[in-house]
Amino acid sequence: MLKVLSFLKSYKKPIYIALLLMFVELFVELLSPLFIAKIIDEGILKNDLSVVLIWGGIMVGLSLVGFAAGIINSFYSAHVSQSFGYDVRKSLFDKVQSFSFANLNRFPTSSLITRLTNDVTQIQVLVFMALRIAARAPLLVIGGVVMALIVNWRLALILVVAMPLLLLFMVWLMSKGVKLFRAVQEKLDAVNSVMRENLSGMRLIKAFLRKKHEQERFAKTNHELKDETVTALRLIELTMPVLLLVMNLSILVILWFGSAQVNANQANVGEIVALINYATRIMFAFSVFSFILMGFARAKASSARISEVLDVEVDLTDGEGSLLKESTVRGNIQFDQVSFKYPNTDEKVLKEISFDVRASETVAILGATGSGKSSLFQLIPRLYDVNSGAIYLDHQNVKTMKLEFLRKQIGYVPQEARLFSGTVKENICWGKENATMDEIVEAAKAAQIHETIVNLPQQYETILGQRGVNLSGGQKQRLSIARALIRKPKILLLDDSTSALDLQTEAKILEAIKKQSCTTFIITQKISTVMVADNILLLEDGMIVANGKHNDLMKKSPLYQKIYASQHHEEVVGHG
Numbered sequence: 001m002l003k004v005l006s007f008l009k010s011y012k013k014p015i016y017i018a019l020l021l022m023f024v025e026l027f028v029e030l031l032s033p034l035f036i037a038k039i040i041d042e043g044i045l046k047n048d049l050s051v052v053l054i055w056g057g058i059m060v061g062l063s064l065v066g067f068a069a070g071i072i073n074s075f076y077s078a079h080v081s082q083s084f085g086y087d088v089r090k091s092l093f094d095k096v097q098s099f100s101f102a103n104l105n106r107f108p109t110s111s112l113i114t115r116l117t118n119d120v121t122q123i124q125v126l127v128f129m130a131l132r133i134a135a136r137a138p139l140l141v142i143g144g145v146v147m148a149l150i151v152n153w154r155l156a157l158i159l160v161v162a163m164p165l166l167l168l169f170m171v172w173l174m175s176k177g178v179k180l181f182r183a184v185q186e187k188l189d190a191v192n193s194v195m196r197e198n199l200s201g202m203r204l205i206k207a208f209l210r211k212k213h214e215q216e217r218f219a220k221t222n223h224e225l226k227d228e229t230v231t232a233l234r235l236i237e238l239t240m241p242v243l244l245l246v247m248n249l250s251i252l253v254i255l256w257f258g259s260a261q262v263n264a265n266q267a268n269v270g271e272i273v274a275l276i277n278y279a280t281r282i283m284f285a286f287s288v289f290s291f292i293l294m295g296f297a298r299a300k301a302s303s304a305r306i307s308e309v310l311d312v313e314v315d316l317t318d319g320e321g322s323l324l325k326e327s328t329v330r331g332n333i334q335f336d337q338v339s340f341k342y343p344n345t346d347e348k349v350l351k352e353i354s355f356d357v358r359a360s361e362t363v364a365i366l367g368a369t370g371s372g373k374s375s376l377f378q379l380i381p382r383l384y385d386v387n388s389g390a391i392y393l394d395h396q397n398v399k400t401m402k403l404e405f406l407r408k409q410i411g412y413v414p415q416e417a418r419l420f421s422g423t424v425k426e427n428i429c430w431g432k433e434n435a436t437m438d439e440i441v442e443a444a445k446a447a448q449i450h451e452t453i454v455n456l457p458q459q460y461e462t463i464l465g466q467r468g469v470n471l472s473g474g475q476k477q478r479l480s481i482a483r484a485l486i487r488k489p490k491i492l493l494l495d496d497s498t499s500a501l502d503l504q505t506e507a508k509i510l511e512a513i514k515k516q517s518c519t520t521f522i523i524t525q526k527i528s529t530v531m532v533a534d535n536i537l538l539l540e541d542g543m544i545v546a547n548g549k550h551n552d553l554m555k556k557s558p559l560y561q562k563i564y565a566s567q568h569h570e571e572v573v574g575h576g
């Protein structure tokens with residue numbers, strides 16, 4: 001909790017002002033019963049109107065001061081709590097951005113979303129309450145008891161006995177609350193997760209007629225969230241009856257002994273009225289206090305979840321820096337005995353991979369599904385780190401380079417073309433900020449998407465729907481290729497990103513890429529694409545089983561011959 005609350009450090013001044021104003025409000029509140037006692041005993045009972053008017057006037061004046069203090073306190077509390085929430089969210093977002101994939105795998109996406117939104121809100125609410133009323137409640141209790149002792153110490157002892165009992169009850173309540181609210185937040189994660197999967201997989205759900213199944217799945221998680229929340233709220237509901245019982249009993253006892261004291265002339269009626277007044281204020285303060293304690297329990301559960309994210313040690317660290325200069329990077333890539341397994345798994349998905357690619361060459365990677373092609377790609381921009389061996393860019397180990405420097409040299413087109421909401425132009429520029437219109441058009445032309453774009457209603461300014469739903473699969477692929485090409489990368493990684501394109505369009509794109517003279521890695525299933533590559537890596541079970549040019553492989557690799565034959569509908573016999 002302290003770690004998250006340390007974000008409040010930047011707001012010391014407004015916090016002090018808010019607390020000061022809260023004390024002003026409290027002061028006014030605590031003095032009021034004293035004035036009432038004075039008005040009754042010295043004004044009403046003695047028929048002295050001037051005393052009533054003077055002390056009544058002072059009371060009204062002070063109330064106005066308290067009122068103004070309350071309003072200004074609200075302004076400051078809102079400002080501090082909102083700014084605090086902004087800072088925590090920003091910090092969480094930055095942290096998640098710095099995560100490696102191994103780090104990301106620790107948290108389900110939906111849970112990260114809940115942590116960034118709902119969990120931050122819980123703490124934000126607590127901070128607001130703390131500045132607005134939190135300290136007031138316990139101080140009102142303590143102050144109320146002290147004032148009651150001053151007015152009539154014997155009767156006030158009844159309150160002194162009742163308070164610790166209530167306090168113990170509150171402590172018990174809070175310890176239970178933290179656990180229950182943590183469970184509530186976890187159930188909220190689950191609801192968000194189902195919701196997220198449904199929204200992103202809506203087409204599939206409709207096509208597979210899985211609406212009912214999904215509704216049931218959602219109903220189940222929703223139910224669990226409701227049940228968990230009800231359990232937590234029951235705990236809070238328990239507070240008021242217990243509070244009322246203890247305090248009403250105390251008031252009864254005060255009235256009983258108070259009337260005896262008045263009859264014996266040991267106390268004034270005003271004193272008894274003041275004591276009852278303090279008792280009801282204390283009871284009110286206690287109910288506020290219990291409300292805050294619940295808020296605290298909830299915020300404590302949430303802050304633990306936030307700290308879990310903030311405390312993650314990012315396992316992909318930046319290298320010292322590159323000896324290479326951006327302008328002199330050529331794009332030679334060397335894999336030296338590279339082995340890799342995904343974090344928290346046992347099996348190596350790449351085993352002792354070694355190959356050399358000279359700058360500007362095109363390398364095709366061919367292999368069955370699950371053979372490790374995408375995994376190999378992800379190692380080049382260091383989305384994951386190798387477990388053994390090394391990858392070199394222009395003879396320098398990529399691990400020693402600054403991540404930003406390394407990734408700047410690389411254009412990556414992933415398997416699934418993912419676009420962002422915004423215009424076509426913004427989507428292409430996403431690859432290079434401040435790109436000129438000429439550069440954008442050039443990249444679009446190279447990716448063979450320019451013609452399509454100029455036929456859109458607002459050409460490059462056309463707004464794409466959520467994740468580009470108004471473009472076809474092939475158009476999306478070409479747009480994401482344009483996004484990579486605009487960077488003028490030294491190394492281009494195409495992860496099966498031409499799968500939805502016809503052979504002619506694909507050939508044109510490859511030709512345009514060739515002109516950019518960048519080292520190009522293409523994962524593809526199409527033998528026609530493979531045939532024009534300078535080198536072909538044939539992957540099987542995470543190992544390179546053959547490499548060379550098309551003609552070499554046709555001679556020496558039975559697997560390659562089989563793939564070739566399957567795509568050319570002919571039996572290949574006797575090669576090799």
Ligand SMILES: Nc1ncnc2c1ncn2[C@@H]1O[C@H](COP(=O)(O)OP(=O)(O)OP(=O)(O)O)[C@@H](O)[C@H]1O
Nearest residue numbers: 342343345349367368369370371372373374375376
């Ligand atoms: N994030 C991950 N965590 C754990 N294992 C993974 C992860 N991603 C992939 N794998 C495993 O690594 C192996 C290689 O996967 P990879 O995606 O590299 O294959 P691929 O050759 O690109 O397949 P495809 O052609 O189907 O895309 C598979 O066995 C897969 O189950």
